[in-house]
Each structure stands twice: as structure tokens, then as C-alpha cells.
Amino acid sequence: MLAVIIPCYNEQYNVGRVLDELTLLNSDTILVVVNDASTDLTSQKAKETNKAFVIDLPINLGVGGAVQTGILKALRLNATQAVKFDGDCQHSSEYIKDLLKPILQNEADIVIGSRFLSEEPDGFKSSFFRKIGIKLLQVFTKILTGKVITDPTSGFRAYGSKAMNFMAVNYPNFDYPEPEEVVLAIKNDLKVLEVPVKMRERFAGKSSISALGSVYYMIKVMLAMFFIALRKHKKMD
Template sequence: MKHTQLSDPSVLIIVPAYNEEEAISGTIMKLTQFKKQMPNLDICVINDGSKDNTAEIVRGFPEVILLDLPNNLGIGGAVQTGYKYADQAGYDIAVQFDADGQHNVDDLHTIIGPVAAGECDMCIGSRFVEKTEYSGSPFRRAGIFYFERLIHLLSGQKVTDPTSGFRAVNRDVIELFSINYPSDYPEPEVIIYLRRKKKRIEERTVLMHSRQGGESSITPFKSVYYMAKVTLSIVMQRLVGGA
């Protein structure tokens, strides 16, 4: 099958944000600086029912698209809102980018490039393809390894960083995600989903920073719930659709 190469793709950066008033301004400023290198790029912040000043801060950047949700939908619902907007507006590529400053804007070319070149349908920014400065907690590293092995066992897909939320996808995947996207902790599950749809997934090495503000929504208790819930969802994806 011949895959289309895009010389000057339209790109939407999807930034889900919930109570990110401490970090969102810095994240937007870095993205707007990057936009100078890629003028055909737009930034879309989905304010997921924040109770702080996140929305007010984003409104201070008139060049940024703000989708202001009246209620908290969770990460899956917020990200899917961004994909629905990308689909309706006809973007060629969409990129998920964290609001908390963990993702590195200099790596946007790294994950957009393979998608624009038609090399893959989704490119994941990984901390583990090559050794980087990332040093997560032992529990977090164990969880990442667990999902890596589970996904490989069920689908044959090798993904070193299945929980990474730093991803670029093409037009076909935008359309799929606008219709069907997991509601909670979606990153590992969508890998199985895309494998079912015969989509090509690749990884590229990126750097990730520590959170620049706010607090992670994943507590130790939620981590156990997360692993159990996502495991069940992944297994169901495999059983229902096949890989």
C-alpha cells in the first residue's frame, strides 16, 4: 500500500488541561515559539472543567484555540474533544501534548516527521527506545514494563513506552479517535485498538521533563485501579476485535 507523504501538513496540537494554572502559561509560550518554525500549526487547549484559573490564563493567548468544557470529562474525554475538533477542521496531523510542561517542544519535529513522511500512522515519543535522563519511580517503571509486555503478548506490537501521552497521528487515526477513544487512562488501550485497525505504530526517542506545576492525578491507590482497569480493557479489545 502506498502511503501519502505530506510536505506541508496542517497540524493541531491538542493540550488537555485540568487545574494546570501553574504550568499552562509556560507550556503555551513554548508552543507559540515553536509555531514560528511551523506556521501551519495551531494550538488547541481543552480546559477540562478546571476549578482554577486555567481557562482565564489560556484566554490571555488570543492565538490559541480554547475549548472550554463545562464539566470534567477526564483525560480520555478531553483528548477526544481535541480529536473531534481536528477531524471537523480537517487537520492532516494531530499531536497530543501535556499541559504540565513534561513534554519537550523541540521533540515535536521528531514525532511529527515520521507521520508526515507516511512512515507510520501514529508515532509515540518514547523515553526508552534509547537511554534518556528520565528516572521515574520504581513503581511507575514497573507499570510501564508491565504494559509493554502485555501489549506485545496480545498484539505482537513492540512499544517501549506504552503510557507516553506524547503522540502524533495522521488523518486516518484522527477520524478513528474522533469516533472511538477510551475514557480513562487511554494510552495503552489505543495501541491495541489501532493494531486491530491495521494501523502502523512507531516510536522515536524524546526527552521528558518533570512536571512543572500542579499534581499528578494518579495516586498510588489510583495506580492499582489504573493497572487493573486498563488490563481488562486491553484484553477485551483483543478478544472482541482480534489483533
């Protein structure tokens, strides 16, 4: 069974649309919305749809803590695969089957939807500085793990049950955990694979990383990646 985990922070205008899109998926799928202590009507809007389990975190934990909560819920519901799907409409549900394919065929534990693998130019507009930031994280990931991950900041990911159990205990406890998660997974012998996806621009709301905060973000995330790479293997529970 598949669980789609949708971490949300102040996404009252998007969450309904995201859930509508996801319910078009066939059959055996449960939707888990993790509302990370939003200050708007995200929780109500999600509950009104009656399509998802809505978990309201009493305090803001950041993306890392929210996603981990979703994974814990998915495991309790006996899900065997999970997909992380952003609550801001950037991801398209049509790619979920592509993300899951390598997991169902036992070729990967974590599959990342990459914006930079597709051959045709995509519509995803990215600022100059964001491109530099992503390039820098790509190179840094290569140095630390020896593997090329073209889109280490992509939040569109699928997890097999081994990865779910691992991340339920060890998920990076950080606001923007995606690049850390890549290093953590590879260093702990989880198989990480990328498949091409296209992402959309956000419909409503602002992106969570401001221009000013991004330098601090880069320092923090690279430091965290570095120390994750230094650490010994985590024990698998």
C-alpha cells in the same frame, strides 16, 4: 496543517508556559487547549495568551474524552495531522518534528514519543513501582498485539489524518487511555511507530495517578486492553 491538542485539568501554572513554548513552532500550526472542567484558572490563563483555541468542557470527561474533543476540533479546522501534548510541561516541543516525520513520510499513522528508546540515559526520574507498572504494560501489549511498544503510557503522540478520523469516533473513553489506544490502533491496522524523546519533570502540580490508585488503575487498564484486543475490528467512518 498541524493541530497541537493540549488536554488540561487544573494546569493554571503550566498552561501559559506550554503555549509560549508551542508558539515558537513555525508556521502552519494551530493550538487547541481542551480544558477538562478545571476548577482553577486554567481556562482564563489559556485564553489570556490569545494563542490557542480554548475549549471548555462543561463536565469533566477524563483525558480520553478531552483528547477526543481536541481531535474533533482539529478535524473541523481541517487539520491533517495532530499532536497530543500534555498541559503539564512534561513534553518538549523540540521533539514534535521527530514525531511528525514518519507521518509526513507515510510510514506511520500514530507515532509515540518513547522515553525508553534514547541511547543516553535521560533525566526522567521514575519510581520503582511506576517502572514495574510500565514494564507490565509493555509485556501485556506485546502479548495482545505481538508488537513491542517500549512506552505504552507515553501521552506524547502524533496522529495522521487516518488515525485522527478513527480516533474521533473510537477513542478510548477512559481516564488514562494511552495503553488502550495502542492496542486499539494496532488491532485496527493503524501503523504505530515509536521515536525517542526526552521528557521533563513536572514544574507544578501533582501527577494525576496517586500511589494508592495505581493498583486499581493497572487492573482497569489491563482489563480494558484485554477486551479491546478481543473485539472485532471497528468500522472506519
